[in-house]
Amino acid sequence: MRIKAKAADGVVSVKAAFKHPMLSYDIAKKKGKEANFIVYITGKVDGKTVYEASTSQFLSKNPFIKFKFKGEAGKELELSWVDLSGKTKSKKAKIK
């Protein structure tokens, strides 16, 4: 997971890229593998949710997201995702 978070004028802009095969049901069937894709992404600062998304097959491999929220530099952003198989992953990044 790679996260870039920058603050300017009280607004934090975040770009993040996740590493995930994101196999939709159709493609997984063709390849003979289990379908698996990220279903839920959250972003938290100081325990407060600043970003929340339900996702599905529409995101392609190694998805890339961008979002903004009101915040300031120096704090820590924690991004985490959950996928169809139940696996979770999260990473923290400092807001610059």
Place this chain on the structure above:
Amino acid sequence: MSRKIIISLLSASIVTVLSAGNFSAQADKDRKALQEYMEKKFSSIKNAGIYFPYSTKEELEKNFNWGIKGDDFRLGSYAYNKGGKEQYEEMNEMPPYEDAVDAGKELYEKKFKNGKSFKDCFPDPAIRGEYPKFDNKKKEVQTLSMAINKCLKDNGEKPWKVTKGKMTELQGYFASVSKEKGKKVHIVVDSKEAAEAYERGKKEYYTQRGYLNLSCANCHVQGAGKRVRNEYLSPLFGATTHFPVYRLKWQGLGTLERRIKGCEKNQGENPHKPGSKWQNEIIYFMSYMSNGLPVDGPDIRK
């Protein structure tokens, strides 16, 4: 008597020093001519009648950036392809090759079974722009892939595939460090055999082959900037600066050897083996044509 000998020895050495520089004279002439041609072609829409006789005025105005010079050509077709450049800049917000470059750094520092590492073969990693070199002892072109495999072989390790995988990660790391340090492409032709290898590579680049009867130059010199269905062809000038390249089609990094093989296949030619003498000499020629341009790898292309 001895004074005469000294003078003749001195003049002989001066002559050899002068003629040593001359081995790259033809290559420099070719490179300069190529740069002038490319800069003139993409200088202004006013010249389009000469270079793009089949393009409509609307397409030339809407889809092209004009006034391309020198270092701009390291972007390949994105220098003049307006739509392509916008997509390219969007992708550069979060370049997809960053993980591979990190993996390359780890490979650079990882120790072989005998305790040594790539650091011993390549003490300075910012060397992407200096390859291919011409090995005057073995009288053959040495690409970066060959140099890396030689390092592996000398240290009792198995050689790597020349097209994908670890080779691209390590080359990506070298390229990224060279780019940070602002290095330029610096290929050297400094012997008769090197000049001959360069000439052979050049000849192959301009030779028509395959069932479409196309040469590399038909598309990338005369055809640079022209559109084939939906793609604008990239130019030879600046073609090799950005390798290894992250190609969206591959969803991963690949070396120049990989791209050349893929392109040959697409043009209906029997592809030459990656790492073969044929490929190495064409790469030597192509890299010389980008001499002086900044090392720009790894980079993103379609």
